[in-house]
Amino acid sequence: MAIKKWAHDLFGKCSCFPVLSLIETANWRFFRSKLLPALSLLVIVFYVGSTFVVSDSKESFSRWGVFGALKDSESKCKVQCRVHGTESLPKGIVSATSNLEMRRLWGTSKDQMKRREHSKKSLLAIAVGIRQKKNVDRIVKKFPPSNFTIMLFHYDGFVDQWRDLQWSDNVLHVSAVNQTKWWFAKRFLHPDVVDEYNYIFLWDEDLGVEHFDPVNYLSIVEKEGLEISQPALDPSLSEVHHRITVRVKKSRVHRRTYKNRGNGRCYWNSTAPPCTGWVEMMAPVFSRAAWRCAWYMIQSDLIHAWGLDMKLGYCAQGDRSINVGVVDSEYVAHLGIPTLGGLDENRMSREEDGRSSRSEGSARSAKRGREVSLMNRERGEVRKQSYNELEIFQERWEKAVKDDTCWNDPYPQTTNRSRAF
Known part of the structure; x- marks a missing residue:
């Protein structure tokens, strides 16, 4: 039971x-x-x-x-873009960009913070030598510190000799003997380092700035929508290499030039640089976006950067015939003074003036003759290397175009050997 x-x-x-x-x-x-x-x-x-x-x-x-x-978390995280090398860090702690502003060792400058909040800062970087100290002083004084950060690239090793200038302690000094402007720029002006600056002035030291106002210049550049630009050259005081750089009187900006005779003609329908979409390399000014593109195109081993100017239009963030131009109302003089591999012969002559002793004068003349001979030989080697780098750059460009099957050339009818200019 x-x-x-x-x-x-x-x-x-x-x-x-x-x-x-x-x-x-x-x-x-x-x-x-x-x-x-x-x-x-x-x-x-x-x-x-x-x-x-x-x-x-x-x-x-x-x-x-x-x-x-x-899986949902992975899908969400894949959408997020992380800076290479920071995958092991929480995203909020990553500081991906920087600037060239100097900081106080203690305390906070209210005036500095106020200027930083309300001003639009740009960067002026110049390759300099002690022989052009006076001219560089004139250039730097044209750029107000509230609007510009100044960086000097010393290619001759002289740095302490600049300390007597009033502004010297407030600018950045970088020294490397016998290096070019483009060598410095590739190593010290990485786009992430200069990301906070609206415009990058990458200038030579031999520019006369009597008729140049950088603040007004940038105002024109912004109104015209120029991503890559340069001030026009005063033809009466400048060493002119390309017609497009010459100042057009009673004009604010021009984007093309015309030439109906001789070699390298430019017509109204010419599309290749330097007829249009082109600036020279002695005084270029880049927007932040244009510089980010141009920096990657600079070759680390081709320090003279010959050939780069013909390709800068690819970094114009659009149509190079519109976004690249020459500013006429704010112009400079290109003095054409040799630097690397050369000496200032005029200065050498001036230094010899007023010396009374004929025998001493003869000795100095002999020494000067040897220096000039060495100068000419070194300068010739520099020019030769520049042409070699031009050919290497062109070959690399053509190979890159051929190898990159995913890239579409926005200027397919333009070639490196175009005769349209």
């Missing part, structure tokens, strides 16, 4: 097991001795198995939930 009660309590509510009717039959003894042990084993297996199934199901659902959350 105990077995019967147990079976009733266990299966009474389960319609799938007609156990009670079997127990109440005449075959009870047979059921108890033969079928009940087998049935009991079946019941045990059923309940134990169902427990594992439920447990596994819950664990499986839990695992799928975690996996789904991770």
